[in-house]
Amino acid sequence: MEAQELAELIQGLRLRRTDTAQVEAKSAVRGLPKNLVHSLSAFSNTAGGTVILGIDEEAGFVPAEGFNANAIADALAEACSEKMVPPVRATISIEEFEGAPVVVAYVPELATSEKPCYIATVGKYAGSYFRGHDGDRLLKPYEIDRLEENKYQPAWDLEPVREAGLDDLDPDLVVKILERERTIHAEVFGKLSDEKAMKSLRMVVEDEGGKLRPTLAGLLAAGIYPQQFFPRLNVTFAAYTGTDRSSDSRGQRFVDTASFIGPIPTLVYETVQAVARNTRLGGVVKGAFRKDLPDYPPVAVREAITNALMHRDYSPQARGSQVQVDLFVDRLEITNPGGLYGAVTIESLGKYGISSTRNQHLSALLEVTPSRVAGRGFVADNRGTGYAEIIDELARELLPPPTPRDSLTSFSLTFLRRAMTEPERAAATFGGNKELIISYLREHYSATSRELAAAAGLSQNGVRKILNQLIEEGMVERMEALRSPKQRYRLVESIP
Template sequence: MLGKMGDEILGRPLEDVVKEIRDIATDTQRIEVKSSVGKDILPTLSAFSNSGGGILIIGLSEREGFTVAKGFDASAAQNALVSRCNQMTPRVHPEIRIEPFEGSSVIVASVPEISAHEKPCYVTERGRYGGSFRRSGEGDQKLLQYEVDRLLEEQRPPRWDEDPVEEAELADLDSHVLNAFLESQRAIRPRTFADGQETALTRLKVLKDGKPTLAALLAMGEYPQEFFPRLTATFALFPGTSKGDIGTGSRMLDSKSFAGPTHEIVENVVSAVRVNMREGGFIGEVYREELPDYPLVAVREAIVNALMHRDYSPQARGTQVQVNMFVDRLEIMSPGGLYGGVTLESLGTAGQSSTRNERLATFLESPALPGGALAENRGTGIQVIQTALERALMPPAEMYNDLTQFTIIFRKRRVAPTERYATAYDKVKAQLESQESASTTELMEKTKLSRTSIQRAINRLIEDGIAEPTEPPRSPRQRYRAR
């Protein structure tokens, strides 16, 4: 069997592993085969060290069908590999063994992933930005400068959210929200205000060098997008299961971009999801229980997390949070991967919390925000999401992470046979029955349905004898009422 890391990754004898490599005729995400220890092994040492670790099998010739390379000297190759490992920063320390194989010997080296605060591992002579790699599929891919910078943030906490926005002034913050925030802080941190409010604004990181910080604008600004047009969230409704599917002549059924301070963006995105998803239900003993496609508690928490924990470095300020709804799922994507010691495996577990934007998180925790605190920032967000999905009898959220993006996916709730969805027909009927009369525009505002959907529903309601117009056909003052 292979060594410790090999057992974890492969869990099979060397012969079985090589057989699979021969069958697929290529390397894999976690296995790299080399005929010798040349300089081309350096990017692989970097890639494995930066992205999950991996296994090097040295002494097999890919050109000859992954058979033992002619003239291969395992002992010399072992020494050469140690030398190559010393050409890396930080030095790579694999577990190296000489293994008998098909009448000869090969090198099997288990390369461990290094800790987050040591990354990136790079080829020393190429430098950090020229010699850092990650594993992608069966190959090594050079890290972009942006990706290297994100890795370096693990060594020192980023403070991008505390950057002063030079073009902005204190007047660009919502005075009502700011005053409420200051009052709440004065009550719990009176010493912060001992030297006056101007000093307190700086101590609280509302201002830096006399200018509003990015975090203050995002949490309390009148319109942060005046200075950062792309720090928004987009919502798109697609007719199929991929962005390439085309419905009735349109690639997207709905598309919106939401701006404003963070709390407004959150509420508007949640509203867009609510309007565009179907809502089923069943009749209980006393009343009808609503069962939406996606629990809004989970949706809201995911959107808050996306906006609060996204990357706000200068390179990422041109990228927005994306919320995409397909017929089978809801995807929420935010710029920048997981930060700190948090991994996909540890997300949602007790004691695992790391905040990329500490100042923004502090502001969003304030009960002074319109509607109250937007976030708790105690590492409970994923727990809230998974609990809400579990209560709705839905599968857990799926999460994907790399250096440039974090994605969370909710699979659409399956409909029970006893359920039925609240259609446009149902919604318009309910509105007409609850009021004296309504125009098409009013019905659009109330139900959040399109004009076309409203008109189709009205036509059917009239045909069924449930509704009637109040004015002659084509009247500009046309309204409708229940019969």
């Protein structure tokens, strides 16, 4: 390590007066600290880090008196190779700092397929650590199991649901899935009976008694009510009044809450609808045309929800956790159990050729499962392009990319809300422009809220608010029943 880099690391410790997530310093005057193996494990399992020995933390991160650099360097090298599984391939050197020798070791992060790194004498479940901002933390068994899954292909989606039978599958969905397979793979599925085709798709398997049971993948993709067997394999939605989960000054916490049930096609559809009904649909008018400006593009929301349900952790330990969708006044957060799987990292998300599928049979089924979302033929394309489509859709709407957050236990995407247009800002502040709406209705016998929104440059929600005011004032009247989807509005005849 260069002298300047070492000086900057130690200066950073002095400023913070403590170790950091990337640097661990110890005096090691009385020998190699016994708990240093915790840091070796933690750095290996997290993002790597640097160990500096011969620095006295209690004295303000100055060189430790009586430090034997050669002996400590040898002891550290032995600990890395003999006390850790797998061995830690640290780069160890003796450097000079403020006229005194110190031992510096850079511990690289292990490849995903090699984690966890643990202390040999206590074993994997008692000796695997993770590095946080405040030091080393013992990994929980669930986190260790998720790391272990990166070494092989999980098969939780193939697990038979022993309490379920064929009558728990939606016959309409099953027929459409089989029709799709027989269309695109006629040479294979055209020769198979329905039962054999369902077995081949891993929608069903035979139990020990020879009875057909839906697999978890089959139930999630085409079940009538999967939550009968797994109550928390659903989506919960909450729209909050502010920027956090606390109540506002009136004691109100939620604008809307819902718990969605059913197979994945239904979960995706109902979640997209919930986001849409609780957000603005603004617009800009260019000539005779209006361009809708949703707070969150429906295509991006759909892909994010689909990815969360398709790639979440379905291991037994995670089946008590749902996909959570939280809508705040400034952002949308979508969180699923289980972090990124396999070779995929936050840095590689959306990049061509880098894709890993935790639930490969569920993903394959969703590729041929009809979608309920308009404009989408099937639930998923299963080609590793979902995240790229999110980025592209946001870019088309001149919105920033989402912020991903990944841990061993969960993954989340955060979307920022679209900024208000000038007309929307005016409507929010002053109640909108009634004159534009009245002027349009004078020139047209009647109009829909969408047409009036285009004319006034407002969101449909903003226009409806003004229309309700005009109706109360007796200036405008509805032409259809209150909640009719064909609703039109016109001026009351007495209005000059």
